[in-house]
Amino acid sequence: MKTRRHHWAILILGIIFITSCGVETTFSPPPLPTLVPTGVATAVPTPPPTPQSNDVAQLPPPTATLQPTATATATQPPTPTPTATLTPTPIGPCSERMPQDDLFTIVTQTYGLSRDYAPQDLVLLTDYLPFEVTLGFPTEIRQIAVQPLIQMITDMQSAGLQPRILSGYRSYAAQAISWEKWNREEPERAAILSARPGHSEHQLGTTVDFGSPELATIVGIPDIQFHTYFYQTSEGIWLAENAHRYGFTLSYPRGALELTGFYYEPWHFRYVGEEMATFLHQSGLYLTEYQLLNQPEPCIP
Incomplete structure (x- = not known):
């Protein structure tokens, strides 16, 4: 009799336990991270600086997917973050850093690349675009960005525009020449006007500097190629x-100086793929800002 009462007690407790596990709960997605990283200066929007011509420089992201439960009620779906597969590499000196040709490599005035790094799929734009776009310059970019760039240029021309490509891939050695030039001609502003060799986004082969035939008239200087008034x-x-609809994002918007080391460059666009570029455009973030908030330090300066 004692054994039977014991079995009934166990059965009743089991029923109570099963019933309590069946209660529905509502899941609330975690809030997006606060955009104030510890130990990282916060970029403050500033008006366009005094006109100047830069030569160059930017950073990686995580994946985050919010899965609401069947009982969760959302009045407005959250903005999805882009998925990106990053190849983690052991952290070491930036002077030895050899990225795996991914689209999210961090390059700034702080975080650089090895002098030996060069993309493996560079192609000449003169093989794909007409002279009035390339101006005959032997500009190279990575193969992965060619077709999106061609489509973007084609659509711009169809809209009656006259886009020009002034710069693409720039090797470590070429950047060293540019850096030396600005140090010789304007030593006090060299760090603003150019990137040190190894610290230019152009070395990634996915960055393009655009020009416009309207710029000289707007600025009042014949034959000028780079000026912050390009945005006009x-x-x-x-x-x-x-x-962004073609996968390109502005690397250095207003207010990016504290994180990137570069002033506003409205002509400097980097290919990061349509998903990431669209996310950045819709969120109001720029690539370096987003990645420094979500990725570990890429190398030791």
Whole structure:
């Protein structure tokens, strides 16, 4: 009799336990991370600086997917973050850093690349685009960005614009020449006007500097190629509004100086793929800002 009462007690406790596990709960997605990283300066928007011509420089992201439960009620779905597969590499000196040709390598005035790094899939744009776009310059970019760039240029021309490509891939050695030039001509502003060798986004082979035939008239200087007033040109306006649809993002917007080391460059666009570029455009973030908030330090300066 004692054994039977014991079995009934166990059975009743089991029923109570099963019933309590069946209660539905509501899942609330975790909030997005606060955009104030510890130990990282916060970029403060500033008006366009005094006109100057830069030569160059930027960083990686995580994957985050929010899965609401069947009982969760969302009045507005959260903005999805782009998925990106990053190849982690042991942290070491930036002077020895050899990325795996991924699209999210961090390059700034702080975090650089090895002098030996060069992309493996560079192609000449003169093989794909007409002279009025390339101006005959032997500009190279990575193969992965060619077709999106061609489509973007084609659509710009169809809209009556005259885009020009002034710069693409720049090797460590070429950047060293540029850096030496600015140090010789304007030593006090060299760090603003150019990147030190190894610290230029152009070394990644996915960055393009655009030009506009309207710039000289707007600035009042014949034959000028780089100026912050590029954002006022028809080409600059179109790129700011549409480049993300082709996978390109503005590397150095206003207010990015504290994180990237570079002033506003409205002509400098980097290919990161349509998903990431669209996410950045919609969120109002720029690539370096987003990646420094979400990725570990890429190398030791």
